[in-house]
Amino acid sequence: MANGKIFISYRREDTSGESGRLKDKLEQVFGQENIFYDVETLEAGLNFDQSIAKALNDSKVLLAMIGPHWLKVSDSTGTKRIQKPDDWVRKEIAEALKRELRVIPVLVNGAEIPDSDELPDDLKELSLKHAQELTSSRWNYDVGKLTEVLEKLVTKKPEPTPEPRPIPRPFVPPISKPKSWWARNYLWALGGIVGFLILVGMCVPVEEYPEQEYIQPTEDLPVTGLIDPNPDIRQVDPKGSQIYKSLELKKENNSAPAYVPNYAGKWWLREDGIRSGYFDIVQSGNEFSFKYYLFNVEVGRGSGRFEENILYTTYFEMDENTGNFSFAFQSLNGGQTWEGQTQANQQISNATLSRN
Numbered sequence: 001m002a003n004g005k006i007f008i009s010y011r012r013e014d015t016s017g018e019s020g021r022l023k024d025k026l027e028q029v030f031g032q033e034n035i036f037y038d039v040e041t042l043e044a045g046l047n048f049d050q051s052i053a054k055a056l057n058d059s060k061v062l063l064a065m066i067g068p069h070w071l072k073v074s075d076s077t078g079t080k081r082i083q084k085p086d087d088w089v090r091k092e093i094a095e096a097l098k099r100e101l102r103v104i105p106v107l108v109n110g111a112e113i114p115d116s117d118e119l120p121d122d123l124k125e126l127s128l129k130h131a132q133e134l135t136s137s138r139w140n141y142d143v144g145k146l147t148e149v150l151e152k153l154v155t156k157k158p159e160p161t162p163e164p165r166p167i168p169r170p171f172v173p174p175i176s177k178p179k180s181w182w183a184r185n186y187l188w189a190l191g192g193i194v195g196f197l198i199l200v201g202m203c204v205p206v207e208e209y210p211e212q213e214y215i216q217p218t219e220d221l222p223v224t225g226l227i228d229p230n231p232d233i234r235q236v237d238p239k240g241s242q243i244y245k246s247l248e249l250k251k252e253n254n255s256a257p258a259y260v261p262n263y264a265g266k267w268w269l270r271e272d273g274i275r276s277g278y279f280d281i282v283q284s285g286n287e288f289s290f291k292y293y294l295f296n297v298e299v300g301r302g303s304g305r306f307e308e309n310i311l312y313t314t315y316f317e318m319d320e321n322t323g324n325f326s327f328a329f330q331s332l333n334g335g336q337t338w339e340g341q342t343q344a345n346q347q348i349s350n351a352t353l354s355r356n
Contacts (some may be wrong), residue, residue: 004060004154007036007101009092011081014067017295018108018134022063025143030150031157035145052092062096064126065109069117092120095277102153105131106146109297127331136294137318137325137344139276205230260286261335267353271342279353292318292325300325311338329353 006026010019018187023037036055038048074080081087096103103325105126116127132149134142182189264283269276277294286307292300302316312328329340329351338353 005034005036005055005058006030006154007055007059007062007092007096008065008148009062009089011070011073011089011097012067013073014069015065015108018067019065020276021104021132021139021276022065022143026147026150029147029156034154034157048088049091050228053095054094056095056099056101059096059101061102061104061150062093063104064072064093064105065108065130066105066111066113068111070111071114082123090120090123091127097122097125099139103129104146104149105129107131107133107248109136136276136299138351139344140272241280250316261331263288263306263311263335263338265355267338267355269342269351269353271349271351292316311340327351 008019010016019037023035024275027035036059038052071080073082075084082090083232084090095102103126107113113131114127116124119127121222132142132146132344134146155267173353262283264281266278266280268278277292277299279292281288281290287303288306288311289300289303290301292302298319300316300318304311304313304315310328310330313326316325318325325342325344327340327342329338331338340351340353342351343351
């Protein structure tokens with residue numbers, strides 16, 4: 001237990017998505033080896049009870065992820081799991097309190113710390129702990145505050161050592177070779193050739209042609225002279241069919257609709273490289289409506305437009321305790337993927353949309 005680990009305790013029916021998202025953030029700061037997350041950390045075939053006890057023995061802090069359904073989850077008989085002695089979440093937190101580890105309740109999606117009379121005897125101390133909130137609308141800010149507390153208990157992973165930059169070699173100009181006669185005198189040679197051609201052209205006689213007179217055709221006189229180089233369009237085409245066809249062709253070319261990609265369906269949202277939910281988009285030409293989900297829970301809905309290759313929101317409504325939200329994305333590959341930004345409560349994050 002040189003540096004200690006961070007033990008993440010959660011109930012899968014309650015905060016599975018948020019716990020996985022928090023794990024990814026903490027691994028970036030403390031390293032994957034310092035995070036215990038039972039789904040990925042335990043190997044197949046190991047004794048779960050013994051593995052949990054060993055992980056707690058190597059840990060310095062336990063994060064108790066508590067969502068809106070943490071107390072309400074029941075088994076097939078209707079008994080609340082938190083009241084059962086063999087409930088793993090209860091065993092993890094009770095064992096951490098017994099070992100006097102730092103236990104931090106993490107309240108997710110508006111959950112509140114349970115009252116003492118709602119908890120079994122071995123968990124009543126949990127209601128006295130100072131909690132840390134995590135909300136979807138200010139996720140990065142809340143995780144940053146939690147990370148500041150954890151940095152006092154667990155050592156951060158070392159920064160990578162930058163590779164030494166090579167010492168630049170001094171520039172040595174190449175030694176120029178002596179120019180040939182042609183390279184030194186080609187302008188004079190070309191000038192002489194051009195002057196000779198001009199002199200020859202002046203010596204060739206120019207054949208003159210008599211000026212021809214334009215003859216206006218009449219009913220008695222057939223067209224035998226020159227054609228008028230600037231005819232009156234009203235005489236050549238009295239119905240104006242040529243002008244009409246020309247205008248009609250330009251109208252068709254100018255009225256061609258702009259290309260609109262197919263962007264309907266389910267799009268996964270990643271903010272700063274971390275998956276944080278998905279949009280379910282219903283497309284109607286340039287207009288669209290959508291619903292916003294955080295780990296299969298609908299938390300918002302709205303509408304928007306596709307204009308000048310940009311997909312952006314014109315209206316967005318979020319549920320209670322989730323705050324304001326908007327987005328704008330642009331595609332450089334015909335709607336296969338999208339890149340842009342999201343804004344939650346005036347906090348901007350780089351984001352992408354992808355179907356997988």
